Amino acid sequence: MNTSNNNDSTSSNGKNTSLSPTLATHSDASMGSGGASQDTSHLGSSIWNPSYMNQSSQRPLQKQQQLQQQQNPQFCFVNPWNEEKVTNSQQNLVYPPQYDDLNTSESLDAYRRRKSSLVVPPTRAPAPNPFQYDSYPAYTSSNTSLPANNGGQYPFAYQQQQHAYQQGAIPPSQYGTRFVPSLYDRQEFQRRQSLAATNYSSNFSSVNSNANQGTSSIPTISPYRRLSAYPPSTSPPLQPPFKQLRRDEVQAQKLSIPQMQPCNSKSDLQPVLNATPKFRRASLNSKTISPLVSVTKSLITTYSLCSPDFTYQTSKNPKRVLTKPSEGKCNNGFDNINSDYILYVNDVLGVEQNRKYLVLDILGQGTFGQVVKCQNLLTKEILAVKVVKSRTEYLTQSITEAKILELLNQKIDPANKHHFLRMHDSFVHKNHLCLVFELLSNNLYELLKQNKFHGLSMDLIRTFTTQILDSLCVLKESKLIHCDLKPENILLCAPDKPELKIIDFGSSCEEARTVYTYIQSRFYRAPEIILGIPYSTSIDMWSVGCIVAELFLGIPIFPGASEYNQLTRIIDTLGYPPSWMIDMGKNSGKFMKGLTPEESGTSAQKHRMKTIEEFCREYNIIEKPSKQYFKWKKLPDIIRNYRYPKSIQNSQDLIDQEMQNRECLIHFLGGVLNLNPLERWTPQQAMLHPFITKQEFSGEWFPPGSSLPGPSGKYDSTKVQQKGHGRMSDSSGNASHNYVYNSGNVSGGADSVDIGTISKRKENISSSFLNDCVVSHSVQEGPTSEFNKLHIVEE
C-alpha cells in the first residue's frame, strides 16, 4: 500500500533528512508537495514525485528532470531508498509504452528511455493508469474468447497489429496508444485492472529486458491465470491479459514509492486532491473502488478477484442462532431440550405462498415459546411471530390464546380501540403452532429498566393506567380474565408514544370456567389465588394495582421470593385479609395458623402468618428471610416517602403538587389493592377515580353505587414525622402537615433497593412460573398423563 511506500521513503532515506514525507497515505488523494531541500549531487536522487501523480503534471522539477534526461541519455541515478546506482538498462518501464509522441528520428529504445522518466524509481512497480483504457470498444460476444492456441500470448488481432508495426506497415504515430487490444472487454479488464497492475509492470520487466537485449519488439506477455468472480463452472470464457499476482509475488515486487517535492511555501503542504485517483481497485461493475471499499463492503469481490476458486453464497452463510440452548434434541433435531424450535436468523417459517415469514430477530422468550420479529415475504410487513413449544400442553393452551384473541379482535373490539394485541394469522411449522401478531415495541418492564428502575412520571402512569383499565373494562364486560397481567405483558405500540397494548392471553379464561387454581405471575398474584379461594375478574384488578405501584416506584411493590414470602409481603404492607378469606382458602393452613384466645386477646384477628422457622420446619424447606426493599412497610408510607424526581426537588410548589398527586395515588391503590376481592374496585369504578379523571381529590372518594368507604380511612394512622423538608396539605385539604419523605440524598424508599436482585426477577418469574402454568393449565384442558407428571408444587 502507499503507506508502506511512504514509510520507505522516510525511513530509508537517511541522507535526505530534509525531505518531508508525503502527506497522503491513501490513493484517493494524491500527494501534496513535501517540504524538501533539493539535493543536486546527482540526477534524480533528490526528490521524487509520487508515482501516482499525473504524468502530465506541469511540476517544474519533473520538467527539469525530464529535460536533463533528454540531454543526457546515458543517465544514471541513485535510488534514494537503496542508494544503489541503477542504470537505465536495469530499470523497469513503468507504464506501457505510449508511442503516440514518438519522434520519427528517435529509436524505440530512446523513446522508451525518455518515457521512463526519472520520476519513478527503478525496480518499483507503478500504479496502473485506470484511465488509459477508457476508449476500448465495447465488449461483444464475438470477441470474448481467446484463440485456443494463444498460449498466453497477446490475442491474434493484437499480434497482427504488432507485427504490422514491426514491419513498418504502421507508422509509430498510428500504432496506437492502447496497449490492450480491443479484443478485451473493457469491463472485464477494468475489473481486474488494479490486481493486474503490478503484474503489468512485471510484464514490462520483460519488455524492458527484451529492450535491453537490443530488441525493439513488443515483448510477449507471460501466460496468465484466469481470474473469476464466478464459481469455476460458471466463469465466463473471457480471460484477462494479465496474470493475477499471489501475495508473495506482490511482496517480491517492490511497489512504487511516493515521491517528495520541495516545500517552498506553506501552501505546498496542502494535499492535492486528485479527482480521479489512481491506485484504485477493480470492481465488478466496470468501475474502480478505493482500497478501503475493496476490503470492506466489496470484500467478496476482492476475494473473488484474488482467488478464482473463491465462491460465495449467502445461503451458505453461518446463521445466527436465536434459541438457547441451541442443540437439537427433540422433534427430529428441530427442537432443543425444552421443546423450543431452534430458530436462526433468515430462517423462513411457514410454507404457503403468502404465509412465509423470514426470521429477523428474537423479541422475547416466555413460558409458552419464543416470540420473533419476522417479515412476511409477500407483503414485506414486519410482524411478531410467537413460536409455541411443540409439547401438547403448550399447544392446546396456545390454541386457547388464539381463540381468545380472535374473539377479542373480531367480535369484542373489531375497531381496535381497547388496547388488545392484534393477531393476523396462525399456522403450524414443524409441529410448532405459530401465532402471527402485530409488532409492538418495548414492554413496561423494559421501559422501567431503561429508566434505571426510577419509576415514571405521574402523568405517564395515569396515561398508562387509563388504557389498562379501559382494556379491563372490556374484559370484565366480556367475562374474560386475563390471568397474567404484569409489566412484561403490557407493550408500548411504538417507542415514542405512550400507547400500549395488552398481550399474552395464554393463561386467560372465561369467568365461568375458572378451573385453574394456580395462576398469575407471583409478584402480581392476588391474595385469593395464594389462599386458594374462588376468583373472578377482580384478580386482574389486583395485578393492575401492583403494576401501577411498580410504575411509580420503579420496582415491584411485592417482590416475593416464594409464595410464602409473597403473602408475608402483602400482609406486611396492607394488613391481613378478612377472616372469611382465610377460613375459606384451601391453602390458608399452609401459610397461617389460628391464634389461641390468649394470643388474639381482644383483637378481632383470629389468624397470623406462620413464622419463617415454623414454615420451614413444617415443610422441611429453606426459606430465606424476606429482603426488605423499602424503608417503610405500609403502602402509604412507601409512596409518600419515595424520593422526588430531580426536576421538582428545588420547587416547593412542585413538591406540594407532587404530594397531592401521591395522596390521590395512595387512595387509588387502596381501592384497587383491596385484599377483599368483593370490595376491590372494578375497572369501571377505578376509571372514575380522581387519579384517572384528574378531578380535584378531596381525600375522600366513593365509587359510584358503592356504600363502602374509600380505602383512605385505613391509612390515616400515618403519624407525621418531620424528616425532610417537604410540606403539603393533607388529603382533606384542611390542615397543613409535614410529611416524611426523602430529599434526593436521603436514603430510603426505593433508593435503598438492591436493583440487581429485582432486575433479575424476569428470569426468576419465568422459571418458577413455568411450573405454575404447567400445573394450572393441565386442569383446564383435561389432565393428560404428561401434565400429571408435571404437577409440581412451586414453593
Ligand SMILES: Nc1ncnc2c1ncn2[C@@H]1O[C@H](COP(=O)(O)OP(=O)(O)OP(=O)(O)O)[C@@H](O)[C@H]1O
Ligand atoms: N407482538 C409483540 N411485539 C413485540 N414483542 C412481543 C410481542 N409479543 C410478545 N413480545 C415479547 O415477547 C415476550 C414474551 O411474549 P409472551 O408473553 O406472549 O410469551 P409467553 O410465552 O406467553 O410468556 P409468559 O412467560 O409471560 O407466559 C413479551 O414479554 C414481549 O417482550
